[in-house]
Amino acid sequence: MSADELAAYDADHVWHPYGAFPASTLPLVVDSASGVALRLADGREVIDGMSSWWAAVHGYRHPRLDAALHAQVDxxxxxxxxxxxxxxxxxxxxxxxxxxxxxxxxxxxxxxxxxxxxxxxxxxxxxxxxxxxxxxxxxxxxxxxxxxxxxxxxxxxxxxxxxxxxxxxxxxxxxxxxxxxxxxxxxxxxxxxxxxxxxxxxxxxxxxxxxxxxxxxxxxxxxxxxxxxxxxxxxxxxxxxxxxxxxxxxxxxxxxxxxxxxxxxxxxxxxxxxxxxxxxxxxxxxxxxxxxxxxxxxxxxxxxxxxxxxxxxxxxxxxxxxxxxxEGAWRTQVPRIERELRDGLASLRNAPGVRDVRVLGAIGVVEMDEPVPMQTATDALIDAGVWLRPFRNLIYTMPPFICSSDDIAAICSAVEAAVSASTAR
The missing domain is CATH 3.40.640.10 (Type I PLP-dependent aspartate aminotransferase-like (Major domain))
Structure with a gap:
């Protein structure tokens, strides 16, 4: 199947988390993932600022984890x-x-x-x-x-x-x-x-x-x-x-x-x-x-x-x-991410439509006054090169610990774009 065919069949038959039929939007088709990046079937790459719902803390295709799976399956x-x-x-x-x-x-x-x-x-x-x-x-x-x-x-x-x-x-x-x-x-x-x-x-x-x-x-x-x-x-x-x-x-x-x-x-x-x-x-x-x-x-x-x-x-x-x-790399990575999220999201505290901005460890949250328009916000995030999954009135990130400073800066910029798009209606 082509990427479009996969997305269309998915929308008709695959029940996603908290989803409904008919699907309000077509899902994005992921072809592969490596490091902190998801490669979409259309060729675009986006930073996964969600760690696949907070789990992929080491990123994707980590050689040690890959090797452990291969050894065990044998x-x-x-x-x-x-x-x-x-x-x-x-x-x-x-x-x-x-x-x-x-x-x-x-x-x-x-x-x-x-x-x-x-x-x-x-x-x-x-x-x-x-x-x-x-x-x-x-x-x-x-x-x-x-x-x-x-x-x-x-x-x-x-x-x-x-x-x-x-x-x-x-x-x-x-x-x-x-x-x-x-x-x-x-x-x-x-x-x-x-x-x-x-x-x-x-x-x-x-x-x-x-x-x-x-x-x-x-x-x-x-x-x-x-x-x-x-x-x-x-x-x-x-x-x-x-x-x-x-x-x-x-x-x-x-x-x-x-x-x-x-x-x-x-x-x-x-x-x-x-x-x-x-x-x-x-x-x-x-x-x-x-x-x-x-x-x-x-x-x-x-x-x-x-x-x-x-x-x-x-x-x-x-x-x-x-x-x-x-091995402990996260003990320096997480405090760095916390600092960079605090700095990168600070300007949004006074943005129209924003109720609160809060950060703890490798978690950054922007709470809006109103529910986030999901498709509008998601489009803005993807255009900025980042995958996040807003819900209710929250635009938040829980990035992989291996994110570089540039990755965190890109995530913060994408959140800012999503906030702007969400309040421009």
């Missing part, structure tokens, strides 16, 4: 994980235990970020049942959050401003507290304490995205609220869950947000950048105590087991990705 591409194990899974587990806070010693390998959160919520609820608290089934979370698109994760996404409002009445009823502010507030901290204390008898866990609320609005909560959550959940015997699917592996400036905040959760979810964006894989980590209690409970173990759990290809490339991270 040994085995997959084997069931029930009753069997293999070196890539064991090695990946060892590295995850070493990289995350010390209490996290047990690792469940999941298919995707949503599945990782699903498992985390089940862990929390099953732990309460196993320890004699079957009435503790609800989860407390911040408004403005996003945790995935399967049913249980949807139930802890923002119930009004998120993407899942239509499911109200179908999803489990959870406990929501106001979205956390960027600055420290004694009053807000007291709100958190009171909510947990009032609801403790019904709560199995508390789940939050530490330091960065991702697809729920790209907000950056103050780190010290995590310590408040840690203190209150520990007192109440409630599991504290950190959804680090977006934040882990360097994106916010540390290996994990937990590391930067100095707070250890009872359960942690990681994904996205885990494989460097090569394959789908996530993990849910927990403590020896929770694992032992669940194992001694009525079910005799954790009641979850995906067919492709611990896929050897995904585990092998994840190990290679963590090898690259361990």
């Amino acid at each position: 040994r085995m591409s997959h084997v069931m994980f029930g009753g069997l194990t293999h070196a890539p899974a064991v090695e990946l587990t060892r590295r995850l235990v070493e990289l995350t806070p010390e209490p996290l010693q047990k690792v469940f390998l999941a298919d995707s970020g949503s599945v990782s959160v699903e498992v985390a919520l089940k862990m929390a609820i099953q732990w309460q049942r196993a320890t004699g608290n079957p009435e503790r089934t609800r989860i407390l979370t911040w408004r403005g959050g996003y945790h995935g698109d399967t049913l249980n994760p949807m139930s802890v996404c923002d119930p009004d401003g998120g993407m899942h409002a239509m499911w109200t009445g179908v999803l489990p009823q959870q406990v929501f507290v106001p979205a956390p502010p960027t600055e420290w507030s004694d009053e807000y901290a007291d709100t958190l304490r009171e909510a947990i204390r009032e609801q403790a008898g019904h709560l199995a866990g508390v789940i939050v995205e530490p330091l960065v609320q991702g697809a729920g609005g790209m907000r950056f909560p103050h780190a010290d609220y995590l310590q408040v959550l840690r203190e209150e959940t520990r007192k109440a015997g409630i599991a504290l869950i950190f959804d680090e699917i977006a934040s882990a592996f360097g994106r916010v400036g540390g290996v994990t947000a937990a590391e930067l905040a100095g707070v250890s959760p009872d359960i942690m979810c990681v994904g996205k950048a885990l494989t460097g964006g090569y394959m789908t894989l996530a993990a849910t980590l927990t403590t020896d105590e929770i694992a032992a209690d669940i194992s001694a409970g009525e079910a005799g173990g954790l009641a979850h087991g995906p067919t492709f759990m611990g896929n050897p290809l995904a585990c092998a490339v994840a190990c290679a990705s963590l090898d690259v991270l361990a």
Whole structure:
């Protein structure tokens, strides 16, 4: 098929994320990718300022990651994980235990970020049942959050401003507290304490995205609220869950947000950048105590087991990705990107139609007053040589860590073009 034929057939038959039929626009056909560039079928090249939804932190066709996949496929591409194990899974587990806070010693390998959160919520609820608290089934979370698109994760996404409002009445009823502010507030901290204390008898866990609320609005909560959550959940015997699917592996400036905040959760979810964006894989980590209690409970173990759990290809490339991270280049790359995004986007703070500009680590966000006209903004971005995926009223970037200063400058210029195009209507 030609590029036009591919796009036309895609528009008629392929259901894209959050898409509809008929498609409002034809998708761009990508022919190949290398470094930070996507090569489109029409010959144009654009900088991927999204890291393929925040995952491809090392860029594309990284020689170490490519080699890991080739070597593993020559040994085995997959084997069931029930009753069997293999070196890539064991090695990946060892590295995850070493990289995350010390209490996290047990690792469940999941298919995707949503599945990782699903498992985390089940862990929390099953732990309460196993320890004699079957009435503790609800989860407390911040408004403005996003945790995935399967049913249980949807139930802890923002119930009004998120993407899942239509499911109200179908999803489990959870406990929501106001979205956390960027600055420290004694009053807000007291709100958190009171909510947990009032609801403790019904709560199995508390789940939050530490330091960065991702697809729920790209907000950056103050780190010290995590310590408040840690203190209150520990007192109440409630599991504290950190959804680090977006934040882990360097994106916010540390290996994990937990590391930067100095707070250890009872359960942690990681994904996205885990494989460097090569394959789908996530993990849910927990403590020896929770694992032992669940194992001694009525079910005799954790009641979850995906067919492709611990896929050897995904585990092998994840190990290679963590090898690259361990070499530490990102520790200078991410602060540089942060500085360059702050400088490059600063002029937009006073631009017409812009509500806010914020940057954290390798994340740059321009929040508009009105919803972004998707096609208009995308056209402006592509014309400027950059691929971004605005949503709602946000134009944001999460670039690969290997972006050069020139790449970041190009991304900032493209964002400025998209803002201008969006407000010129």
